Amino acid sequence: MEFDPDKRKLLSALCHGSIFFSSVVVSVAIPIAILFVSEDPVVKDNAKEAINFHLNVWVYEAIIGVLAFLTLGLLGFILGPIFFLFHWVPPIFAIIQALGNPIQAYRYPFIFHVI
Numbered sequence: 001m002e003f004d005p006d007k008r009k010l011l012s013a014l015c016h017g018s019i020f021f022s023s024v025v026v027s028v029a030i031p032i033a034i035l036f037v038s039e040d041p042v043v044k045d046n047a048k049e050a051i052n053f054h055l056n057v058w059v060y061e062a063i064i065g066v067l068a069f070l071t072l073g074l075l076g077f078i079l080g081p082i083f084f085l086f087h088w089v090p091p092i093f094a095i096i097q098a099l100g101n102p103i104q105a106y107r108y109p110f111i112f113h114v115i
Contacts, residue, residue: 008043015043015046016091016094016095022057049106052111052112094108
């Protein structure tokens with residue numbers, strides 16, 4: 001079965017780009033919806049990977065928040081910029097890869113894969 005490469009690019013980029021709306025908790029709903037609606041296996045793999053990345057971001061955010069609270073903000077001041085890079089840079093790479101190589105799903109490095 002052939003899949004539309006433009007649709008594949010758009011849906012895959014949308015899955016990975018949804019993390020940029022993470023201040024809205026429902027941002028994870030975008031890749032979840034795409035996972036259930038799409039029949040394209042590459043898009044489904046990208047959606048699963050985006051969901052895993054959301055979960056990892058939330059876990060690391062909670063850990064940094066607790067550490068910042070316990071150290072009166074000192075560790076938050078140090079770990080905040082590192083978390084910012086972790087939160088923004090990998091999805092940018094994922095979008096670039098999804099648009100440049102639509103036949104392969106992107107895998108985020110250094111994350112736990114729950115789904």
